[in-house]
Amino acid sequence: MREMLPPEYLDLETKELERRIRAAKDALGKRVLILGHHYQKDEVIRFADYRGDSLKLSQLAAREREAEYIVFCGVHFMAETADILTTAEQKVLLPDLAAGCSMADMADIEAVEACWDILRGKYPDQEIIPITYVNSTAEIKAFCGRKGGMTCTSSNARSVFDKAMGENQIILFLPDEHLGRNTGLECGIKAEEIFLWQREMRETYEQSGEERDGLRDEQSEQRERLPEHAPRLILWNGFCSVHQRFTVEQVERARANYPEIKVIVHPECRHEVVAASDLHGSTEFIINTVTNAPAESSWAVGTEINLVHRLAQENPDKKIICLNETVCLCTSMNRIHQPHLLWTLENLAQGKVVNQISVPADIAAEAKLALERMT
Numbered sequence: 625m626r627e628m629l630p631p632e633y634l635d636l637e638t639k640e641l642e643r644r645i646r647a648a649k650d651a652l653g654k655r656v657l658i659l660g661h662h663y664q665k666d667e668v669i670r671f672a673d674y675r676g677d678s679l680k681l682s683q684l685a686a687r688e689r690e691a692e693y694i695v696f697c698g699v700h701f702m703a704e705t706a707d708i709l710t711t712a713e714q715k716v717l718l719p720d721l722a723a724g725c726s727m728a729d730m731a732d733i734e735a736v737e738a739c740w741d742i743l744r745g746k747y748p749d750q751e752i753i754p755i756t757y758v759n760s761t762a763e764i765k766a767f768c769g770r771k772g773g774m775t776c777t778s779s780n781a782r783s784v785f786d787k788a789m790g791e792n793q794i795i796l797f798l799p800d801e802h803l804g805r806n807t808g809l810e811c812g813i814k815a816e817e818i819f820l821w822q823r824e825m826r827e828t829y830e831q832s833g834e835e836r837d838g839l840r841d842e843q844s845e846q847r848e849r850l851p852e853h854a855p856r857l858i859l860w861n862g863f864c865s866v867h868q869r870f871t872v873e874q875v876e877r878a879r880a881n882y883p884e885i886k887v888i889v890h891p892e893c894r895h896e897v898v899a900a901s902d903l904h905g906s907t908e909f910i911i912n913t914v915t916n917a918p919a920e921s922s923w924a925v926g927t928e929i930n931l932v933h934r935l936a937q938e939n940p941d942k943k944i945i946c947l948n949e950t951v952c953l954c955t956s957m958n959r960i961h962q963p964h965l966l967w968t969l970e971n972l973a974q975g976k977v978v979n980q981i982s983v984p985a986d987i988a989a990e991a992k993l994a995l996e997r998m999t
């Protein structure tokens with residue numbers, strides 16, 4: 625159950641918040657581990673014991689057996705993954721349970737199960753392998769585990785696809801169509817072999833009583849035409865509300881304003897943006913590439929703004945700008961701020977666990993299977 629932040633925490637001055645966060649953290653010592661996702665704001669990340677992407681943070685938490693409490697400053701699916709990978713004795717807390725991920729929420733289990741049944745009926749002679757990006761709910765990871773599939777990250781998506789691709793196989797990729805398309809094309813799947821599952825169309829047909837599914841041939845002019853040839857890759861049409869906003873025009877503008885600039889973007893961006901960039905890769909890839917680049921080099925970065933600002937602060941010898949300064953904040957992740965962190969820690973110091981994320985054991989076991997299969 626979501627416990628709400630008491631309003632008095634919102635009235636505290638920054639100095640007081642920071643003093644009390646340090647005091648609560650010191651009082652808890654090694655019993656607490658604070659994890660900070662790269663996209664968190666600085667005011668929170670400065671208290672993190674580790675910062676990183678969601679899977680790396682969860683794996684680090686699983687190694688820190690002394691830590692009874694894992695405070696995950698990220699979003700809901702990340703805390704779920706940490707709970708799946710840590711021991712039964714460790715408790716995972718999300719300081720604000722409203723910190724969700726719109727992309728993960730776009731694939732709910734009932735809709736995915738219904739899609740699966742339709743695809744099984746439509747392609748009875750092919751093996752369908754579900755692969756989900758780790759940015760998905762525990763239930764979707766469990767679905768993939770149950771159906772012989774696996775998870776992937778933005779770093780290893782290509783090798784996971786290579787593992788799953790065969791003569792008679794169809795990959796069903798959840799929930800991010802852009803990472804799926806970018807990876808499929810890189811792996812040599814042709815555009816005409818990629819279909820899109822349109823969850824909204826399926827719902828519309830269902831409501832109107834029409835007997836049609838939500839499948840669309842990527843190359844078809846008519847969005848609703850039922851494709852006749854079998855696909856090799858079916859994409860669920862979810863997306864990241866942060867990365868989908870980057871455009872080719874922004875890439876062109878950055879190049880026009882700064883002729884020396886290199887453009888680097890995340891593979892959750894649309895394919896045309898990835899194709900227009902110089903480099904693309906996971907958050908860790910972006911950080912490592914820019915950090916290790918020569919002094920005086922210039923970079924336009926297509927990812928979340930908190931990370932881009934931090935990269936710029938930590939690399940003052942380079943010019944680093946965000947491709948789009950105005951609309952690329954992950955607002956749900958940014959729900960977690962210092963008052964939430966303080967309230968969570970002070971409760972723990974008093975022996976009270978608030979906003980715990982606990983994945984049911986059967987779901988966790990199947991989800992873990994999917995996570996293990998990707999390695």
Ligand code: SF4
Nearest residue numbers: 725726727864866954
């Ligand atoms: S950046 Fe995108 S994928 Fe990541 S948590 Fe935010 S909405 Fe979800």
